[in-house]
Amino acid sequence: MSVVETISKLLVEGVPITVAAVGGHDVVAEDFDELVMSPFLDVFVDWADTAPPEGDAVVDRLVLEGLRQSASPANFREASRALLSSDRLCVRLGKHLSRVLEDRAAVRATNLEGLLAAYALEAWFGLALRKTVSHLKLLGVMTEIEAGENELFVQHAAKLVGAAYHAWGEEDLLSVLDALRHDERAPEEATFEYAYAVMALALDAADGDSLRPRLEAAKALFEDVARLDPDRTDALVYASVIELVTLFHRGAGDKELAAVLWRLDTAAADRAFLLAAGPVPDWLSPRSDRDEQWLDLLRCLPELAADLSRPSWYRAGIALDRLLRVYEAERTVEGGLGFAGLLHPRIESAFVMHQGLLAHLDDHLRELEVASEQAATVSTLRQRISALAEEGVAPGKQREGDRFEMPSDALLELLASSGVDSAIEVAQRYAQDRGSLGSRVIDRIYTDVCDRFRAECSDYRGQVAVTFNWLLVQVIRFCKDRQDAGKRDMGARGAYLHDRNAHELELQRDLREFLVGNLGSGDTRTEIDGIAKGRADIMVTHGDHHFLAEMKRQDGLITFETARRFVGQASSYQNTNVKLGFLGILELADREGPPAAIESCVWYDRVVPEGDTVPRHLLVFRVPGNLNRPSDLSR
Numbered sequence: 001m002s003v004v005e006t007i008s009k010l011l012v013e014g015v016p017i018t019v020a021a022v023g024g025h026d027v028v029a030e031d032f033d034e035l036v037m038s039p040f041l042d043v044f045v046d047w048a049d050t051a052p053p054e055g056d057a058v059v060d061r062l063v064l065e066g067l068r069q070s071a072s073p074a075n076f077r078e079a080s081r082a083l084l085s086s087d088r089l090c091v092r093l094g095k096h097l098s099r100v101l102e103d104r105a106a107v108r109a110t111n112l113e114g115l116l117a118a119y120a121l122e123a124w125f126g127l128a129l130r131k132t133v134s135h136l137k138l139l140g141v142m143t144e145i146e147a148g149e150n151e152l153f154v155q156h157a158a159k160l161v162g163a164a165y166h167a168w169g170e171e172d173l174l175s176v177l178d179a180l181r182h183d184e185r186a187p188e189e190a191t192f193e194y195a196y197a198v199m200a201l202a203l204d205a206a207d208g209d210s211l212r213p214r215l216e217a218a219k220a221l222f223e224d225v226a227r228l229d230p231d232r233t234d235a236l237v238y239a240s241v242i243e244l245v246t247l248f249h250r251g252a253g254d255k256e257l258a259a260v261l262w263r264l265d266t267a268a269a270d271r272a273f274l275l276a277a278g279p280v281p282d283w284l285s286p287r288s289d290r291d292e293q294w295l296d297l298l299r300c301l302p303e304l305a306a307d308l309s310r311p312s313w314y315r316a317g318i319a320l321d322r323l324l325r326v327y328e329a330e331r332t333v334e335g336g337l338g339f340a341g342l343l344h345p346r347i348e349s350a351f352v353m354h355q356g357l358l359a360h361l362d363d364h365l366r367e368l369e370v371a372s373e374q375a376a377t378v379s380t381l382r383q384r385i386s387a388l389a390e391e392g393v394a395p396g397k398q399r400e401g402d403r404f405e406m407p408s409d410a411l412l413e414l415l416a417s418s419g420v421d422s423a424i425e426v427a428q429r430y431a432q433d434r435g436s437l438g439s440r441v442i443d444r445i446y447t448d449v450c451d452r453f454r455a456e457c458s459d460y461r462g463q464v465a466v467t468f469n470w471l472l473v474q475v476i477r478f479c480k481d482r483q484d485a486g487k488r489d490m491g492a493r494g495a496y497l498h499d500r501n502a503h504e505l506e507l508q509r510d511l512r513e514f515l516v517g518n519l520g521s522g523d524t525r526t527e528i529d530g531i532a533k534g535r536a537d538i539m540v541t542h543g544d545h546h547f548l549a550e551m552k553r554q555d556g557l558i559t560f561e562t563a564r565r566f567v568g569q570a571s572s573y574q575n576t577n578v579k580l581g582f583l584g585i586l587e588l589a590d591r592e593g594p595p596a597a598i599e600s601c602v603w604y605d606r607v608v609p610e611g612d613t614v615p616r617h618l619l620v621f622r623v624p625g626n627l628n629r630p631s632d633l634s635r
Contacts, residue, residue: 245343248301364378468547
């Protein structure tokens with residue numbers, strides 16, 4: 001009976017499988033070639049692990065050759081993970097094992113080879129994390145991974161490249177993930193890992209100017225993952241975390257935050273269920289631990305937002321405990337400094353505006369032990385408030401029913417750091433415009449789009465938000481009018497809407513004339529050279545910032561996905577100015593029924609260009625062409 005047959009028999013009988021039980025070292029050596037090709041690689045790892053401290057030459061060679069020649073991904077992964085769980089094996093075999101794993105990781109043409117290569121890369125990564133072997137050669141291999149390689153390999157390798165970036169901070173790994181996320185065959189994992197890396201860069205940022213755009217980019221990328229695969233609840237969790245913190249930073253109320261928190265908790269519960277289905281590798285578990293800490297913290301934000309909107313607290317101790325947990329996040333949650341940069345300004349500004357809250361804080365500070373940890377947090381917050389007071393910031397006065405307090409000019413400077421000013425100005429401008437937009441449907445489109453830009457784009461604030469909204473109102477009106485106005489109303493100017501062969505230039509001219517006649521401010525021009533090394537279709541300039549609109553045409557119906565092929569070009573015109581723009585598409589479809597409703601013709605989109613971590617934001621609108629009169633649709 002061969003050793004392989006003996007092992008099979010012992011497995012059936014439930015007897016411990018030792019070298020002695022299969023006949024000893026001599027028998028193992030005689031059947032070496034057959035054993036190498038057998039499915040019992042994990043058994044050989046166990047033999048090696050129970051060998052004397054100096055090892056067993058035959059068994060060690062059997063493990064290494066088994067890993068070199070294994071044709072079963074499952075056996076390979078199980079054996080390599082068992083090996084990595086043994087410190088003594090990693091030390092004894094590490095140098096020889098890394099060469100075997102390097103060779104296996106290099107062969108990945110077919111699906112079988114690609115999966116084996118991915119598992120070899122994972123095992124090599126585990127050795128490097130243990131510092132059993134140098135990680136430099138592994139980094140060299142990872143930085144050479146390219147788009148277009150075997151799909152199974154790329155899916156697994158992207159996760160490892162992302163983890164390696166967080167372990168060693170090698171910037172070339174970001175470039176690998178950036179390239180892989182544009183691989184149409186398997187973009188989800190690479191996009192997720194790139195988003196996670198961009199989020200880490202944001203949280204390590206030294207200032208808000210670096211923090212906010214990177215968080216916007218990370219959220220956009222996580223949402224791309226969720227759109228590609230709706231089951232990716234991990235991406236939904238991170239997108240919701242960023243949205244929740246950003247909305248809190250920009251002054252959102254408790255109800256708006258609670259809605260986002262509900263989505264976050266739902267996604268987190270689904271994710272926890274999936275993670276519970278199997279063991280999480282050691283190199284992924286630290287991220288899971290940190291996530292749980294942050295989720296517990298963020299659940300405080302809706303109630304904290306409600307607390308900060310009040311001039312005083314009935315149960316001050318509970319409110320202060322909630323507030324201080326969030327404020328001291330930079331010390332209590334690893335990696336929390338970046339989020340603290342978004343959370344702190346709103347908390348600090350509330351104490352400046354409400355002297356009653358400040359009195360609660362002072363009372364609490366007097367009651368605390370001087371040496372206590374919370375006293376240090378309260379003292380830090382109190383010093384920050386005092387510094388703001390010395391800068392001449394005066395408290396504002398809250399008005400009944402206002403979503404945001406109407407601050408003094410000095411306080412606006414403070415609020416600018418927290419993003420609240422944009423919300424105030426946008427709300428004020430909308431209050432002036434909403435009565436003239438035309439209908440409840442158009443009002444809803446306008447407010448929904450404004451909410452998206454406010455939540456997603458750090459440039460959408462202050463005067464930029466106000467002037468963008470002026471233009472936004474006119475674009476929505478334009479879309480409405482081009483669906484309502486008849487041939488007699490439009491005359492020759494609207495003839496292109498009934499022409500199957502119409503050109504995008506006609507849409508450009510029509511929109512330009514509409515804007516020139518209706519915009520109350522701004523300089524509107526067309527065909528502007530010298531923008532992103534190209535020619536912009538329409539540019540509306542307001543002092544130091546401008547907005548660009550790109551016009552396209554498409555034969556056939558436009559959807560969100562089909563419109564995305566134009567997003568790259570439209571967003572490229574934002575490279576050197578504010579990251580807000582427009583994309584208009586003339587839809588030339590042969591339709592038997594009416595065109596799409598106005599609600600389906602205007603939407604928000606964004607893109608994170610390859611090689612960049614700053615997102616570009618667009619209002620996309622389609623103008624249905626090749627139109628029929630309603631009477632022509634009767635049968």
